[in-house]
Amino acid sequence: MLTNTPPTTPAEPARRSDGPAEQTYYIIDFDSTFTKVEALDVLGEISLAGRPERDNVLAQIKAITDRGMAGEISLAQSLSMRLELLSAHRDHLPALVEVLSDKVSDSFQRNRAFLTENANNIYIVSSGFREFIVPIVTALGVREDHVFANTFTFDDKGNITGCDPENPLSKDRGKVQLMRDLNLDGDVYVIGDGYTDYEIRESGLANKFYAFTENVMRPSVVEKADHIAPSLDDFLFDNKLSRSQSYPKSRIKVLLLENVHPVAVQLFEQEGFNVEIRKGALDEDELIEAIRDVSILGIRSKTNVTRRVLEHANKLMTVGAFCIGTNQIELDACTERGIAVFNAPYSNTRSVVELAIGEIIMLIRGIVPKSNAMHLGTWDKSAKNSYEVRGKKLGLVGYGNIGTQLSVVAEALGMEVYFYDVVDKLALGNARKCKSLDELLAIADIISLHTDGRADNKNLISYREFGLMKNGVIFLNLSRGHVVDIPALVDAVERGKVIGAGIDVFPHEPKTNNEEFMSALRRLPNVILTPHIGGSTEEAQANIGSFVPGKLLEYMNNGSTYGSVNFPELQLPLLKGAHRLLHIHANVPGILAKMNTIFANYHINIQGQYLKTNEHIGYVITDISKEYAAEVVHELRAIDNTIKFRLLY
Numbered sequence: 001m002l003t004n005t006p007p008t009t010p011a012e013p014a015r016r017s018d019g020p021a022e023q024t025y026y027i028i029d030f031d032s033t034f035t036k037v038e039a040l041d042v043l044g045e046i047s048l049a050g051r052p053e054r055d056n057v058l059a060q061i062k063a064i065t066d067r068g069m070a071g072e073i074s075l076a077q078s079l080s081m082r083l084e085l086l087s088a089h090r091d092h093l094p095a096l097v098e099v100l101s102d103k104v105s106d107s108f109q110r111n112r113a114f115l116t117e118n119a120n121n122i123y124i125v126s127s128g129f130r131e132f133i134v135p136i137v138t139a140l141g142v143r144e145d146h147v148f149a150n151t152f153t154f155d156d157k158g159n160i161t162g163c164d165p166e167n168p169l170s171k172d173r174g175k176v177q178l179m180r181d182l183n184l185d186g187d188v189y190v191i192g193d194g195y196t197d198y199e200i201r202e203s204g205l206a207n208k209f210y211a212f213t214e215n216v217m218r219p220s221v222v223e224k225a226d227h228i229a230p231s232l233d234d235f236l237f238d239n240k241l242s243r244s245q246s247y248p249k250s251r252i253k254v255l256l257l258e259n260v261h262p263v264a265v266q267l268f269e270q271e272g273f274n275v276e277i278r279k280g281a282l283d284e285d286e287l288i289e290a291i292r293d294v295s296i297l298g299i300r301s302k303t304n305v306t307r308r309v310l311e312h313a314n315k316l317m318t319v320g321a322f323c324i325g326t327n328q329i330e331l332d333a334c335t336e337r338g339i340a341v342f343n344a345p346y347s348n349t350r351s352v353v354e355l356a357i358g359e360i361i362m363l364i365r366g367i368v369p370k371s372n373a374m375h376l377g378t379w380d381k382s383a384k385n386s387y388e389v390r391g392k393k394l395g396l397v398g399y400g401n402i403g404t405q406l407s408v409v410a411e412a413l414g415m416e417v418y419f420y421d422v423v424d425k426l427a428l429g430n431a432r433k434c435k436s437l438d439e440l441l442a443i444a445d446i447i448s449l450h451t452d453g454r455a456d457n458k459n460l461i462s463y464r465e466f467g468l469m470k471n472g473v474i475f476l477n478l479s480r481g482h483v484v485d486i487p488a489l490v491d492a493v494e495r496g497k498v499i500g501a502g503i504d505v506f507p508h509e510p511k512t513n514n515e516e517f518m519s520a521l522r523r524l525p526n527v528i529l530t531p532h533i534g535g536s537t538e539e540a541q542a543n544i545g546s547f548v549p550g551k552l553l554e555y556m557n558n559g560s561t562y563g564s565v566n567f568p569e570l571q572l573p574l575l576k577g578a579h580r581l582l583h584i585h586a587n588v589p590g591i592l593a594k595m596n597t598i599f600a601n602y603h604i605n606i607q608g609q610y611l612k613t614n615e616h617i618g619y620v621i622t623d624i625s626k627e628y629a630a631e632v633v634h635e636l637r638a639i640d641n642t643i644k645f646r647l648l649y
């Protein structure tokens with residue numbers, strides 16, 4: 001991702017262009033830079049609350065702000081026009097401060113340490129007002145006497161009437177005048193989102209102007225800037241200043257496919273990542289094209305992360321399956337490349353169970369054909385082939401998270417539950433374990449599949465298995481499409497072996513909602529077809545949308561792999577006052593010894609070390625004191641069989 005634009009030539013020469021000065025001053029704008037919003041817009045929302053003209057006036061205020069920031073009208077014009085529209089009062093200011101304190105830009109919140117450690121060199125220079133700026137910025141460590149801004153004027157009833165006309169910041173090119181008055185002796189870097197910030201650089205009073213785009217991107221300002229700062233993290237990284245992120249997250253790309261819940265997007269954006277979202281799934285070639293610069297990939301069940309895709313994913317660090325199944329991901333290939341994969345193993349379990357129960361009742365009562373007939377005007381009131389579920393034998397194939405929960409709910413409805421699992425599982429309630437799949441198929445009145453999607457399960461249920469079932473069985477598949485041989489199911493329905501089926505998953509599923517669903521199951525009687533929505537409820541998607549990013553962020557920020565489906569699992573303590581070195585390597589003997597030899601050679605003080613291996617890889621995390629030679633990192637990376645190396649602090 002490009003974060004820096006080529007410098008543009010300022011109208012007047014910069015103050016100084018040779019090496020860093022002894023003193024460097026940071027001039028920071030307030031509205032839309034230090035905070036996410038324009039304070040006068042917020043003040044308008046408060047002062048005009050409940051008035052019919054509110055929305056109209058707010059739109060006018062916003063338009064004036066934007067024109068002013070883009071340099072289309074003068075600052076003095078912009079200020080007086082907005083203040084006149086505001087109808088604000090002194091009593092509105094505490095509420096404004098309260099709102100603004102929640103609107104501090106995320107990257108400023110993250111980098112309080114920079115603000116406090118450099119308080120003597122940081123100035124807030126703003127055309128906003130001290131009345132609300134001082135409480136916000138001083139709470140984050142900025143010195144009150146380093147805040148330069150306008151002040152309101154009030155009438156004797158406390159109404160805001162305007163601003164102090166003597167203040168240079170109330171006038172056009174006021175920031176330039178103020179900087180002249182300040183006469184700072186050293187390098188000056190200006191960070192802001194508006195044209196008035198650029199004017200300081202244009203007048204030769206600053207060495208560099210950084211267009212701050214975390215909250216708003218103004219093309220006319222960006223094109224004048226020496227650099228773009230998508231966040232304060234980027235600014236601090238570029239200038240090698242103390243910061244909360246070892247590498248700016250705005251330079252780390254997250255690609256989220258298949259319409260994952262917006263809460264996921266929000267969580268990544270709040271952390272400052274560069275997030276791209278796409279509604280549908282991508283096929284292999286499309287994914288290869290999209291994944292080149294992606295570090296974090298989020299998918300659901302329809303995007304296949306194949307070995308071929310991974311060969312083009314040089315930056316990929318982690319994959320999140322925003323679902324339960326991970327059969328769409330070549331896990332071994334991920335592991336070999338040091339890519340940690342996470343899923344949401346139980347966030348949609350309940351939703352699948354509820355759909356299964358609903359379908360069982362609908363099918364055993366023959367509701368779908370009855371409803372279809374009613375829509376055509378046919379009234380067929382009869383009890384023929386319509387049964388209660390109470391006392392029926394439910395056969396569960398696969399007794400994992402979904403199978404066991406369905407077992408419990410079905411028993412509560414009075415069903416007799418039988419299950420078969422390849423692994424020996426504890427029977428819940430009165431459920432009975434079957435010794436073989438064949439035994440279960442022969443016993444059950446209703447059969448529901450809940451196996452995982454491993455490749456061996458392809459056509460687990462085919463002609464032979466349908467042959468073993470009772471005549472007139474109800475059959476459900478809400479697990480994975482390839483588990484059932486579709487021609488065999490069609491045959492079983494047509495012969496009346498299966499008198500009702502609920503199918504949610506298919507060997508081939510459309511990639512997007514625009515693609516036609518093609519299947520031999522279409523138009524069969526008493527067959528409920530659903531578009532792989534067993535887990536698609538608002539609740540489940542919101543759960544998954546926060547659970548999976550939680551795992552991915554823990555891995556990215558902390559190195560923890562707890563819950564990974566392919567990595568050795570490590571739950572790590574939070575990183576405090578140390579640098580964390582994460583070394584992923586092929587699981588061959590002697591790597592830890594080699595690492596520790598390097599640490600010993602460089603007299604490194606190890607604060608903590610954690611190791612876990614699986615069949616394929618080893619994962620070593622070492623926390624070391626902050627001072628160490630740069631060669632340590634080079635040597636660790638160069639150890640034979642190293643797959644990936646990361647440094648966190």
Ligand SMILES: NC(=O)c1ccc[n+]([C@@H]2O[C@H](COP(=O)([O-])OP(=O)(O)OC[C@H]3O[C@@H](n4cnc5c(N)ncnc54)[C@H](O)[C@@H]3O)[C@@H](O)[C@H]2O)c1
Pocket residue numbers: 324325326345348349352397398399400401402403420421422423450451452453457460478479480504505532533534535536
């Ligand atoms: N339709 C949907 O929207 C939806 C939603 C969530 C999950 N799923 C799918 O549902 C399935 C079950 O999910 P889960 O969370 O219960 O998984 P799980 O891993 O907890 O349970 C799967 C169980 O199946 C067993 N199993 C595997 N192969 C078997 C076989 N051949 N015979 C008998 N048992 C076998 C496993 O031992 C395990 O106990 C998965 O395939 C998952 O992808 C579908």
Ligand SMILES: O=C(O)CC[C@@H](O)C(=O)O
Pocket residue numbers: 300301302322323324325326348535536
């Ligand atoms: O939402 C999806 O795409 C898949 C849902 C389900 O099959 C799962 O594996 O959780």
